[in-house]
Amino acid sequence: MSMSGMNMGPMGHMSMGDGVPGLFYLQNMYWAVVGSAIAAGTVVNIFNQFLAFQRIRDSTLTPSKPKSLFFNTCATLTAITREASYATLSPWSVGGRTFHFAPLGPVAIILANLVVVLVFCFYKLDTTDQWKWEDVGYRTGFVAIAQLPLIFLLAGRQNIIGLLVGMSYERLNWFHRWISRTLWLTVTIHMGFWFRSWGRYDYITYQLKNDPLSKRGFAAWCILTFIVLTSMAPVRRLSYEIFLLQHLVTFVGFIAAVWLHAPAEVKVWVWIPIGLLVFDRVARYAWATYANLSIFHRSTPGTKYALWANRASFTPLPGNVTHITIDSPGIRWNPGQHVFLTCHSIVPLQSxxxxxxxxxxxxxxxxxxxxxxxxxxRFFHYASKQHHFLGSGNTTPVKPVRTVFIDGPYGRMRALQQFDSVVLLAGGMGVTFIIPCLRDIVSRWKMECLRHQESSKKSTRLAATKHIRFVWVIKSRAQLSWFETQLQSVLSDVEECRRVQPDLIREIDLSIYVTCDDKLESQPQQSQVLCSQVQPESTIVGTRQITNPIEPVDTTDEKGSKKNGVSIHSISKTSSADSTPQNGCLPAGGCCCKTAIEDEDNNSIAEHQCSCSGHAPTSQIAQPEPEKTTAKAAPAKVHKLPVFSGRPQPRTIIRKVLEKAEGESAVVVCGPQGLSDDVRRSVVFLSDERAVHKGTGAQGIYLHVEKFGW
Structure with missing residues (x-):
């Protein structure tokens, strides 16, 4: 990355001859292209916001269906664009590892940026002419440093690009990584042509030893190479906390090396990223100060004399899960959003x-x-120690709640209440993203009903959604207890809405699939049971009765020393040596729960029982005992949740919803990569299959895939 010994003023502002554009002109042109792309995304985002606003206020029976030539045309173009951008290659399995590919839409954006960068690097330059090699070196250096602001714009949590185009920072972070790799390629070409020029005179070693600019440029390349390598997913997932720390340290070193290497005329491209980083930090800390200081939330119970506003309780749940609750938080959020949670008294200096x-x-x-x-x-160990035992009905912590700090909320997606039909699919812990989306739409239905009861006048519509399809794939039936209460409440609310407003269509279909898929959760420890083990009959999820709920477990750290901990399982330890099939389970860990279910309407499937991974019999699931009530209070109605032993077929599920849809539909999925890829391919196939509807937009499909884990 050397620009030594040259006056970069004339080189930057003036043409290099033969119609070759100046270096500063190419930098400006690159940002003209980037700015145009951001502007186009902003226009689309504004249009989507207007569309949602219009649908909610549409008083017709089909608010999500376009009703004019303009909106029909937009729906057609949207359907075609989505079909192309959602498409993805099938996963490749090599050496026991499965590689998943990004959708065509994001890949096309990255490839377009790569093409623009390479064109600007070599436009009207003859790379075969050895006397032009230094010109290529200058050009690629100027194009490389112009990319720095974009990389930092895509990296911040308080993201300006995300605000404009309607995308969350974690999605833009994927673009951040790939554009950083494009920068690395540009810098490598820049350095390679200077080496090529010096190599004619065997001058490379001399330059690196004696020229300060060459030293700094080579140091910047080495640091950037290290950053790119350590940002690869396998390395990043080894320890995310360590990755963040080293990423920050190496970033500072890289920026310092680039600043020392770059001539004065282009240092502005280094100051811009520094300014963006400062803006991101200041904005985050300012918001975190408001969210966590009690002085801004004096009306919140329990914070009148406290310094910090947020306190959390920790409760252990089956499956090594910790339930964390913050009462009366000082911020608002939307369904599907997340926060960065910090509790220094339990996990110091981690978020x-x-x-x-x-x-x-x-x-x-x-x-x-x-x-x-x-x-x-450590959260789980703390929660386990603070409770006497699980399933006793006493969930009050023994010790006081802990002070926590929140940073957020973060996360963006289109409002689901604007769609005619919504399909929600979750795998394992992915349900934590799906449940609030489900409850939000139903709460809007409930609010409409309350307004209808209070006033004889026509109430304002809060949701255009008519049909919700909810599918949750779990490994063990004990996991159903995590959200059983919420699901029962949702069904009761929908039933009440139908009673109050029988003329309006409000339908909800729930399905719970129990399967022995290890990818739905972390790999079991030595103390955990195998898929083929059978849960004793005393385990009843509905009444929270659990056999051996808390058992000690020894965990070994990286140094080989053992640490005492607590592990909660809803499955007792039974021997798996018996290879005789029991209740449909196959020997050697095989399980009938892996069978794909083509048609849920087949009653024989619902009656099929499987005891794999601690599954309780079908008759025992989703039948909690009603709470004790007075003689005057009527017991709450218990709805039977449809539970299936096997795997769902997303394509069949989505197709059935689309066949009844009277407007645009939304499909939201959160779970393992395999489930997300299956849903994505199903949406593309069904969109192409229903090409006849593209002209009307009646059955367009919006897809949101939430990433599962890191």
Whole structure:
């Protein structure tokens, strides 16, 4: 990355001859292209916001269906664009590892940026002419440093691009990584042509030893190479906390090396990223100060004389899951958003992103956190020690709640209440993202009903959604207890809405699939049971009665020393040596629950029982004992949740919803990569299959895939 010994003023502003554009002109042209792309995304985002506003206020029976030539045309173009951008290649399995590919839409954006960068690097330059090699070196250096602001714009949590185009920072972070790799390629070409020019005179070693600019440029390239390598997913997932720390340190070193290497005329491209980083930090800390200081939330119970506003309780749940609750938080959020949670008294100096499983109407912020390793496991150990035992009905912590700090909320997607039909699919812990989306729409239905009861006048519509399809794939029936209460409440609310307003269509279909898929959750520890083990009959999820709910477990750290901990399982330890099939389970860990279910309407499937992974018999599920009530109070109605032993077929499920849809539909999925890819391919196939509807937009499909884990 050397520009030594040259006056970059004339080189930057003036043409290099033969119609070759100046270096500063190419930098400006690159940002003209980037700015145009951001502007186009902003226009689309504004149009989508207007569309949602219009649908909610549409008084017709089909608010999500376009009703003019203009909106029909937009729906047609949208359907065609989505079909192309959602498409993805099938996963490749090599050496026991499965590689998943990004959708065509994001890939096309990255490839377009790469093409623009390479064109600007070599436009009207003859790379075969050795006397032009230094010109290529200058050009690629100028194009490389112009990319720095874009990389930092895509990296911040308080993201300006995300605000404009309607995308969350974690989605833009994927673009941040790939554009950083494009920068690395540009810098490598820049350095390579200078080496090529010096190599004619065997001058490379001399330059690196004696020229300060060459030293700094080579140091910047080495640091950037390290950043790119350590940002790869396998390395990043080894320890995310360590990755963040080293990423920050190496970033500072890279910026310093670039600033020392770059000539004065282009240092502005270094100051811009520094300014963006400062803006992101200041905005985050300012918001975090408001969210966590009690002085801004004096009306919140329990914070009148306290310094910090947010206190959390920790409760252990089956499956090594910690239930964290913050009562009366000082901020609002939307369904599907997440916050970075910090609790220094339990996990010092760590901040973890957790999806908010509650909705603002609950007046409390709830999280379900699986104990993996590091901070999440310490949360679970703390929760386990603070409770006498699980399933006793006493969930009051022994010790006081802990002070926590929240950063957020973060996360964006289109409002689901604007769609005619909504399909929600979750795998394992992915339900923490899906449940609040489900509850939000139903709460809007309920609010409409209350307004209808209070006033004889026609109430304002809060949701255009008519049909909700909810599918949750779990490994063990004990996991159903995480959200059984919420699901029962949802069904009761929908039933009440139908009673109050029988003329309006409000339908909800729930399905719970129990399967022995290890990818739905973390790999079991030695103390956990195998798929083929059978749960004793005394385990009843509905009444929270659990056999051996808390059992000690020894965990070994990286140094080989053992640490005492607590593990909660809803499955007792039974021997798996018997290879005789029991209740449909196959020997050697095989399980009938892996069978794909083509048609849920087949009653024989619902009656099929499987005891794999601690599954309770069908008759025992979703039948909790009603709470004790007085003689005057009527017991709450218990709805039977449809539970199937096997795997769902997303394509069949989505197709049935689309056949009844009278407007645009939304499909939201959160779970393992395999489930997300299956849903994505199903949406593309069904969109192409229903090409006859593209002209009317009656059955367009919006897809939102939430990433599962890191």
């Amino acid at each position: 973890h992103p957790f999806t908010i499983t509650s909705i603002p109407e609950d007046n409390k912020m709830e999280f379900l956190v699986r104990a993996e390793k590091g901070g999440t496991r």
